[in-house]
Amino acid sequence: MAIDFYQGFKLGIDSAAEQGLNFKLNVYDTRDNNSQIEGLIKNQGLINSNLIVGPVYPDGLKYIKDYSIVKGIPVVNPLAATHPQEFNNPNLISIVNNIDLHAEKLGFYITKHYNPENTVLVLIDPQDPGSKLLSAPLKAYFENNKKKFTFQEFASVFTMELKLMKDKKYIIIVTSPDRKFVIPTLDKLVKLKNSGLEIDLYGHPDWIKQNYNTDKLQLLNTAVTSSYKVDYKNNHVISFIKKYRTAFNFEPGEYSFKGFDIGFYFGHLISKHGKDYLKYITEEKYKGLHNSFSFYHDEKLGYINASLMLLRYQNFSLNLIE
Secondary structure, X not given: OHHHHHHHHHHHHHHHHOOOOOOXXXXXXXXXXXXXXXXXXXXOOOOOOOOXXXXXXXXXXXXXXXXXXXXXXXXXXXXXXXXXXXOOOOOEEXXXXXXXXXXHHHXXXXXXXXXXXXXXXXXXXXXXXXXXXXXXXXXXXXXXXXXXXXXXXXXXXXXXHHHOOOOOEEEEXXXXXXXXXXXXXXXXXXXXXXXXXXXXXXXXXXXXHXXXXXXXXXXXXXXXXXXXXXXXXXXXXXXXXXHHHHHHOOOOOHHHHHHHHXXXXXXXXXXXXXXXXXXXXXXOOEEOOOOEEOEEEEOOOEEEEOOOEEEEEEOOEEEEOO
């Protein structure tokens, strides 16, 4: 993962350097060990940095927090979806959308596209820790929503069946990321759909990586939020893949694309604005190879990327709908 990310990042920096600015890139292996980070700090290996990207894992990011604050050096959290509150670093730049943003995206889309008068909104929440991470902000969103939907909550779709309302469209949000829970849930929803119940299904962001039956997902008009999607027909993506193959004799993976976008975005930002680049991060939007960056600033939590996509299973692929 780290090597893929670095190789993509390096190509991103190289592409930004073509605009005329040279970069000094120092690469350190923290070995996922805080003692390595402490050694870098004591040896002043980070002292002249204008930007620190990583460490990759949350524990390392937490460990480097005090140094980042004291020295005023921005730190990019490149891959972890951990909520910025866990780091409490005003100099943190969070790339991957936290789960609260996914809930907000779902809530906004549902509010915008459905009529509460003929719609029942159902939350399927098995109450395990992974499900609660998504269900809690969703419930808060709809409790404070000006549009008041008929709202129901169940631990499973099997208990939901006992309280179905006739002539209503059902929006069903399944908050579980657990494949063992989701598979029978999909099977039951397909049966309800085939018996005449009108269903639009919304799932957990992790579903994209979990390989569910596409026919069933399409039948249920399933949509999921995502922070990334690679369009392999895009000319820029094709060009990147060719460059990556030439440079590394290997196919780029998910983390290679993530690395390129982060490297190119921050390289371009620094090239354009110099050491004052952070003043412009909320103004500089970016549409990358695999996702987009649109940052807002929180005085306590730092800079947070709020750009998210909603993807729907159609024609045996995931298509962008918003």
